[in-house]
Amino acid sequence: MNFEEIKKLxxxxxxxxxxxxxxxxxxxxxxxxxxxxxxxxIDFGAGIAVNIFGVNDEEWKSAxxxxxxxxxHTSNLYYVEPxxxxxxxxxxxxGAKRVFFxxxxxxANECAFKAARKYSYDKYGAGRSKIxxxxxxxxxxxxxxxxxxxxxxxxxxxxxxxGDVVSVDANIESVRKEAKGACAVVIEPVQxxxxxxxxxxxxxxxxxxFCKEQDVLLIVDxxxxxNGRTGKFHAYEHFGISPDLVTTAxxxxxxxxxxxxxFFEKTEHVFSAGDHGSTFGGNPVCCAGAVNVISxxxxxxxxxxxxxSDYMRAKLRTIDGVKAVTGMGLMIGLExxxxxxEVANECLKRGLLVLTAHTRxxxxxxLNITKNEIxxxxxVLKEVxx
Ligand SMILES: *Cc1c(COP(=O)(O)O)cnc(C)c1O
Numbered sequence: 001m002n003f004e005e006i007k008k009l010x011x012x013x014x015x016x017x018x019x020x021x022x023x024x025x026x027x028x029x030x031x032x033x034x035x036x037x038x039x040x041x042i043d044f045g046a047g048i049a050v051n052i053f054g055v056n057d058e059e060w061k062s063a064x065x066x067x068x069x070x071x072x073h074t075s076n077l078y079y080v081e082p083x084x085x086x087x088x089x090x091x092x093x094x095g096a097k098r099v100f101f102x103x104x105x106x107x108a109n110e111c112a113f114k115a116a117r118k119y120s121y122d123k124y125g126a127g128r129s130k131i132x133x134x135x136x137x138x139x140x141x142x143x144x145x146x147x148x149x150x151x152x153x154x155x156x157x158x159x160x161x162x163g164d165v166v167s168v169d170a171n172i173e174s175v176r177k178e179a180k181g182a183c184a185v186v187i188e189p190v191q192x193x194x195x196x197x198x199x200x201x202x203x204x205x206x207x208x209x210f211c212k213e214q215d216v217l218l219i220v221d222x223x224x225x226x227n228g229r230t231g232k233f234h235a236y237e238h239f240g241i242s243p244d245l246v247t248t249a250x251x252x253x254x255x256x257x258x259x260x261x262x263f264f265e266k267t268e269h270v271f272s273a274g275d276h277g278s279t280f281g282g283n284p285v286c287c288a289g290a291v292n293v294i295s296x297x298x299x300x301x302x303x304x305x306x307x308x309s310d311y312m313r314a315k316l317r318t319i320d321g322v323k324a325v326t327g328m329g330l331m332i333g334l335e336x337x338x339x340x341x342e343v344a345n346e347c348l349k350r351g352l353l354v355l356t357a358h359t360r361x362x363x364x365x366x367l368n369i370t371k372n373e374i375x376x377x378x379x380v381l382k383e384v385x386x
Pocket of ligand 1: 103104105106107109138139140141188192193221222223224225249250
């Protein structure tokens, strides 16, 4: 099918939830993609931080295909090897004690929120169920995670929302005001969807202290920032904090749907059989992809990510029309003189895929993007922004 044929079917039959860029992607190699009309693009988006090793990565593909040839799904009624191996890898890498697998970021957060409420209920009884999130956060599209998403644009139409969830300004006084009845605070180390803004380090340290003192769980949403994106395995490592629950998804399986909630010391035994579940969660094909991804995110590889980030950021700062460069690692926000949407559309026409986040241009390239691909993408941005 060509682009017009695909677009026609989508317009006619798709739920009208997405405003898509006018392109149908068909394939590619690494961070270089090709559309149905044979046009080439440099990919600075990675399918929203998902395709960690770009597309068509040989090693990842063979891990996935190998599992696909054995068994594609088992349900969680049975044990299956790639899931067990991934649990071990994630725990050894992060110091977490246990892992629960879902299929998405929203489900990972849903699991963490439920775990936090149960932790508090088991220990203190009812009346301590409040989840505190931050203004300008994004935690997902299920009703619970949407309630915790601190952006009013997402809070239309769907009332009533989940009770006892509040969003506060990102300062410790505002969190303290909501301390009564709270069981958890959830943060994104770098707020992604609202514009690629890193949290203030002093605030994050103060928050960790507050949480420890009050026995309020600290949940870190690493759905976008995790899996090497910021140059550390998880972005909270930049802040030197120890969370109680960590959620991850997007990049974890290199392009397959998988989410995970990591339980640290305090929350290790919060769930028992029947408390939570998922039919697809921890699917063996997705887990095989994730085992490949996680085992390749070595310290050496993460240093390369940091190097690429430094290189891109230094170049971006010299580009006319760039007012500020935000974020961490290869999670880059650009405040531009031209409106972000216009920049994204212009880049697309010239063969570069970039994303937007609120008023900023957002760059989330595959972590294995080559220097040539970076240079090619940056030269398009330079043209567009001037
Ligand atoms: C994308 C995202 C989510 C939601 O993930 P889905 O897989 O779309 O459900 C949650 N939290 C953060 C920080 C995200 O960036």
